[in-house]
Amino acid sequence: MSQSGAEPVMPERHYLNAERGLWSWLTTHDHKRIGLMFLGLLLLMFLLGGVYALALRIELLTPGETIMSRLAYNRSFTLHGVVMVWLFLIPSIPSAFGNFLLPLMIGAKDVAFPRLNLASLYLYVLGAAITLWGILQGGADTGWTFYTPYSTATGTAVLPVLLGVFVVGFSTILTGVNFITTVHTMRAPGVTWTKIPLFVWAIYGTSIIQVLATPVLGMVLVLVMLERLGGLGFFDPARGGDPLLYQHLFWFYSHPAVYIMILPGMGVISEAVCAFTRKNPFSYRVLVVSTVGIAFVGFLTWGHHMFVSGASTLGAGAFSVLSMLVAIFTALKIFTWLGTMYRGSIWITTPFVYVLGFIFLLFFGGMSGVAVAVTSADIHWHDTYFVVAHFHFIMVGASLMAFLGALHYWFPKMFGRRYPEALGIGTAVLIIFGFIATFLPQFLLGNMGMPRRYADYPERFQPLHVASTAGASLLGFGFLIIAIYLIWSLRHGRVAGRNPWESRGYEWTSESPPPKSNFHEPPSFPYPPHDYARPDVAPEVGRAA
């Protein structure tokens, strides 16, 4: 599909073969290799979380006990949530694609603190290992939210899971510190604040949330651990404590964490929309302002998780209104993407199909989010499958689609090879329909009164549960196909050449895969990112001084 005429060739030396041997990978300071290792680990965690998800859906195929006991079910949904949220979604796009792309996109050789970057990887490995060890000890049955007083009283292996999440939190903090500093201090000549690529803006906003919110989570996890070990009493009414305090501290982190999961995805979409419609963003400024706006307002909405936990009417009303502000910023983004597509020269590729899936599903996820932000309606939907469907539309429907879109869009950048495009498009369509089949029935189930986290249900709910399980099987099948063709493409894919998408993104100006130093010459970028307005002018990389 490359329009350059001659058959593209693989660069002889690049970051993958610059040094050889396992040791060169384990001790590397190269952000590209660290990003790649993150990607591999994250995909393993995604596989683990996905296996738990399928096990849950099989259990829910029939009322009563299907394949596992009630306790096993409680442990499974907890570990599905813990693995997917803490070990996959939160680090997913920032740690894998952010690491790989952020320096390339601002014309830097590496991140500001390469050794800290490697430390972040090892902290992630350590945290994940502790969590997995906890799973082998039987795992927790508290749900991924670890609500007190249940989490301080249950006899399951909560401690190692808490400790694992605590350690992974430090990995997130280090990555955030690194990225913010990199964006501030490492930009190449020409990359001024108004010419930073939109993906970098999204990672920057995400990093600010990571840095400011994660320490609070770390401390509250320590408090829960101490409560289990020494009976602190902070969250125990019998000792004068207040369990609601836990919910406030937990959601002060965990609601912004939702934006840690979605903002990088929005950055991916902003990049891909411009690349595959051959148009400048409808408004760069709106996309940047809404990114920063979501990062900011995200800190002021946590109370909407406590509408039925005894929050005051005034507080609930305030949090309800503040939560709806997020929808305004999100809508600004959606309209800007649609405005970008309007009269564009649309090129249907796998990443673009994921873009379409993202926008469609984010719309439903976002609108149902406004619905549950209404306090009166939330009383009906709270803790039902309606909420489960809502956040899966955001976390899977949007975040995961963006992750897959990013994986396909930058696969040629990372490995210098193409994947089979037709198969990719077909699988993307399959996954989007599989997703809708899985989670649309859950909206209906929730509205009918099916509570979340229950292994059993009345028989009249069964048809919708069967539909949901069928959709989940489609999803699982789709992921299997992606895994097969991407692994095949690593060795046998067509050579991509430098810029197979003819993208104007800065990262594509270096070779694919990039050399170890990212650019052969220190680059400077005289043209803005996403500059598709002058197709006759080939974007050239200037040389810095």
Place this chain on the structure above:
Amino acid sequence: MQPEASARPVVPHAEHFGDEASRQNAAHLGMWIFLATEVLLFAALFAPYALYRLAYPELFHQAREHMDLTLGTINTYVLVSSSVLVALAVASIRKGRELVASALLVGAVVLGITFLCIKGMEYAHHAKDKALPGAHYAFHQFAVPGASLYFTLYWIMTGVHAVHVTVGVGVLSVLCGQTLSGKFSAAYHTPLELGGMYWHLVDIVWLFLWPLLYLS
């Protein structure tokens, strides 16, 4: 190339770690962001303090009267003095006076250890009264739900702070050794400045803990 591009001022950080100034710039920014995470870490302890002080105002007041104000105040002076010494050490290394800087750092480390010793004495008093955190609380002078929460908060807040002081003492000791061995000069002393920033933060946190736990 577009014409407007050449007119644009060149951003100063072209090369990765091209010069000492940009490296220092990045290191300082990274440290400030890290200090922000530390503030948020302690914020998650100040929030429970505020909540339970509002819930049990009388018992918190009584329990606070029981604290050893003299030791707490001495400790405040000890910690502030050590911060002053660190600030002076950074000022002298900027002028290239390595020996003076390392002597000042030794003083700061000694004061830091003094702080920890006095804190340990206080902890021993509380342990003797059985004013222990959480389930181990058995100080029957004060009613249980409120005062036990006060002492639990006291142990956790000062404990987390003491962990930071211990880390700080370790960092300052290493920096002191490096200063003596001539690693730092008037031209290059970024690690010393960063270590100093960390120590000042630890100091500032105590300046909030002291009034909350000992005064008023």
